[in-house]
Amino acid sequence: MHNKLSLILISLLFLGVAMSSTQARDCPVVAKIYQTNVINEVSIWRKGTEKPIWASKDNRKLCAGDVVTAPNRSIPPLTIRYYTEIRKMAKLKKGETHQVEALLKPCGWWCTAQNDIERLYYKLTSKVPENVGDGIGGGRGGDSDSKPSPITMPLDVKGISDDPFYLFAREGAIPLFWEKGQPPYQLEVKDANGNVNTHNILKNNIFYLTVPNTESEQTYTLKISSAGSISYQKKLIFAMPPFPLDPKADKLLMLAKLLNDPNKNWRLEIWRQLATMPKSQERENFKAHLRLNKF
Numbered sequence: 001m002h003n004k005l006s007l008i009l010i011s012l013l014f015l016g017v018a019m020s021s022t023q024a025r026d027c028p029v030v031a032k033i034y035q036t037n038v039i040n041e042v043s044i045w046r047k048g049t050e051k052p053i054w055a056s057k058d059n060r061k062l063c064a065g066d067v068v069t070a071p072n073r074s075i076p077p078l079t080i081r082y083y084t085e086i087r088k089m090a091k092l093k094k095g096e097t098h099q100v101e102a103l104l105k106p107c108g109w110w111c112t113a114q115n116d117i118e119r120l121y122y123k124l125t126s127k128v129p130e131n132v133g134d135g136i137g138g139g140r141g142g143d144s145d146s147k148p149s150p151i152t153m154p155l156d157v158k159g160i161s162d163d164p165f166y167l168f169a170r171e172g173a174i175p176l177f178w179e180k181g182q183p184p185y186q187l188e189v190k191d192a193n194g195n196v197n198t199h200n201i202l203k204n205n206i207f208y209l210t211v212p213n214t215e216s217e218q219t220y221t222l223k224i225s226s227a228g229s230i231s232y233q234k235k236l237i238f239a240m241p242p243f244p245l246d247p248k249a250d251k252l253l254m255l256a257k258l259l260n261d262p263n264k265n266w267r268l269e270i271w272r273q274l275a276t277m278p279k280s281q282e283r284e285n286f287k288a289h290l291r292l293n294k295f
Helices: 002-025 109-124 251-259 267-275 281-292
Strands: 029-033 043-045 061-063 067-069 078-082 089-092 097-099 165-168 174-177 185-191 196-202 206-209 219-226 232-239
Touching: 089 097, 109 251, 109 281, 165 267, 174 267, 185 206, 196 206, 251 267, 251 281, 267 281
Parallel strands: 165 232
Antiparallel strands: 029 061, 029 078, 043 067, 067 097, 078 089, 174 206, 185 196, 185 219, 219 232
């Protein structure tokens, strides 16, 4: 009987969570709160709810009629961005509220995706607090610890170490950098048939790689190793860009769009593109976010 009662209570708990989640999202979305480090202190009052819905990193979308209240303490302005073709925003200070307006003509899925990319662009070009060097690669050298440590590549997708790097099918040097391990490093690149195209002994953790064939669907395996450390291995796949590249468009915005691709990890290609751009504060901010995975 006790076990049966426990199962009923657990079922009701999950049902309550599901109903709460549905209640929080079962309405036409017209706006979204920008991510902020005080997001969990932002309350949302929604029609039909008896209690406020607390915003979070994963719960920031807003419906028409929602009343958003900023934390009652000094904070940077809380930004709400509407899903409109023409930029429409609201900014809240300490304790201020904003009732989300209905849109006569909400934008479709493409406009919504564009807005998400613009938010990512804003984040990537804003300064990060960490002190990051501006040299190409610029990764840390060997660790002072004598214990074996795995070589890592900061441009990996977090938590998916076997995810390949995708690169544009075009010629050009590929700036590589890695962290940990001890020099001298051995760098080896093999093609899909197992033929060695590059084999170098290196004194530092920066290398500009070129390969003989960069046509679409060409695949290489990159391996980096050093004495006393676990080696690093990664597939490099050349492919066509996922969208037409407009030479007149803002290049950093294009790279933000490329980073937003859910199907392929283009981070190494983005790093290569950044290396060819004129130095600017926005470029350095973008590089720092990319290296630190802070976006």
